[in-house]
Amino acid sequence: MTFRFTTAGESHGRGLVGILEGIPAGLPISAADVDIELKRRQGGYGRGARMKIESDHIEWLSGVRAGETLGSPIAMLIWNRDWDHWQDVMAPEADATPDPQGRRRQVTRPRPGHADLAGSLKYDRADARDILERASARETVARVACGAVCKKLLREFSVEIGSHVAELGGVTANVGAQHAAPLPAHINDVADQSPVRCLDKEAEAEIIRRIDAAKAAGDTLGGIVEVIALGVPVGLGSHVSWDSKLDGRLAQALMSIPAVKGVELGLGFEAARRKGSEVHDEIMPGFARATNRAGGTEGGMSTGEPLVVRVAMKPISTLMSPLKTVDLKTGGPAQAQSERSDVTAVPAMGVIAEAMLAIVLTEALLEKFGGDALSELKRNVDGYLAQVRARTPRGAAS
Ligand code: EPS
Numbered sequence: 001m002t003f004r005f006t007t008a009g010e011s012h013g014r015g016l017v018g019i020l021e022g023i024p025a026g027l028p029i030s031a032a033d034v035d036i037e038l039k040r041r042q043g044g045y046g047r048g049a050r051m052k053i054e055s056d057h058i059e060w061l062s063g064v065r066a067g068e069t070l071g072s073p074i075a076m077l078i079w080n081r082d083w084d085h086w087q088d089v090m091a092p093e094a095d096a097t098p099d100p101q102g103r104r105r106q107v108t109r110p111r112p113g114h115a116d117l118a119g120s121l122k123y124d125r126a127d128a129r130d131i132l133e134r135a136s137a138r139e140t141v142a143r144v145a146c147g148a149v150c151k152k153l154l155r156e157f158s159v160e161i162g163s164h165v166a167e168l169g170g171v172t173a174n175v176g177a178q179h180a181a182p183l184p185a186h187i188n189d190v191a192d193q194s195p196v197r198c199l200d201k202e203a204e205a206e207i208i209r210r211i212d213a214a215k216a217a218g219d220t221l222g223g224i225v226e227v228i229a230l231g232v233p234v235g236l237g238s239h240v241s242w243d244s245k246l247d248g249r250l251a252q253a254l255m256s257i258p259a260v261k262g263v264e265l266g267l268g269f270e271a272a273r274r275k276g277s278e279v280h281d282e283i284m285p286g287f288a289r290a291t292n293r294a295g296g297t298e299g300g301m302s303t304g305e306p307l308v309v310r311v312a313m314k315p316i317s318t319l320m321s322p323l324k325t326v327d328l329k330t331g332g333p334a335q336a337q338s339e340r341s342d343v344t345a346v347p348a349m350g351v352i353a354e355a356m357l358a359i360v361l362t363e364a365l366l367e368k369f370g371g372d373a374l375s376e377l378k379r380n381v382d383g384y385l386a387q388v389r390a391r392t393p394r395g396a397a398s
Helices: 031-042 116-122 129-135 137-155 187-191 201-216 246-255 268-273 346-369 374-391
Strands: 004-008 015-021 059-062 074-079 160-168 223-230 260-265 307-313 324-326 333-335
Touching: 004 137, 015 137, 031 137, 031 346, 074 137, 116 129, 137 160, 137 346, 160 187, 160 201, 160 346, 223 346, 246 260, 246 307, 246 346, 260 268, 307 346, 346 374
Parallel strands: none
Antiparallel strands: 004 015, 015 074, 059 074, 160 223, 223 307, 260 307, 324 333
């Protein structure tokens, strides 16, 4: 069964749907496993009023019975509570008595940086709401739901994924995979205690000050999140074809998160500034590495070292002190639309990036090991790990 993942839904529509295909039968799962992740995504200092309205949780539509997956497509539904306020604006059926003034809550002043303008021209829409409703980062709630199921599967193989905010609003945390101080063993246990998911208390205080200042100025802030997967076995992905390379697949998946503009693995761009002797991770007895500057992939395959990915998010493009734009209706100069929005969503983006990482790793795991049932998948993984162990130099196996 080919692994597939998709989402449907608009920001102020009835709800969001996430669909996963190819998850083997027999994986224990409950709505609570998914809802925990949805709650984590809703948090973070700097979010707007919408998060006070929503209280995200899933309803299973298919693919799960008596607390276990069936091997059939898994569909999850998350209702939008805000729909109550948007039913007329977002109604699917044509209005029998249309308002002569035109549609309510139209958006005709596209926001620089948002999908509004390119989408309105491409899809030939007079109202940019037809674009922004789907371009909205609300869609990521369905990604996180699918990612939660994938995380549950990966945990069966001792793969743990966590993240923390490495930079926000120009403030850099003095903690991370490339810093001397060790990261906590369970990153999320610590990061989730911080209102901005930052592991450096001093940086956290300054980040909060900057979020408050940006809010007062009607501005927004971006930042960088570091996502780490521990316990990934050697050999996921492949060097043989461009589209089977794990690093390329991770970059695509993470770059697809709204407002993400950059993805780095390990040293990333910094590797380009160093000599080879200061970049590559020497191979020690037992195939261990003294360093992990590569960030867990070589030749498009996982190395067995922690997977370390940094994801950069631009500031949100809805500004309360708006930028210049052009009105789609009049063609004349205007101020971009300001709608209720967040000052920053970088802490939430970390949770979304964890989900996308989990989805890519699950796809790569299932592609390599196959299996219709979890028991079969486990046998296949165990057989492979025994084969790898047999190749590990004697007396030095980790
Ligand atoms: C978003 C704008 C805000 C955010 C939203 C993403 O929503 P609203 O326009 O309803 O105030 O809160 O994010 C979410 C709803 C969410 O669940 O993350 C945008 O324009 O991208």
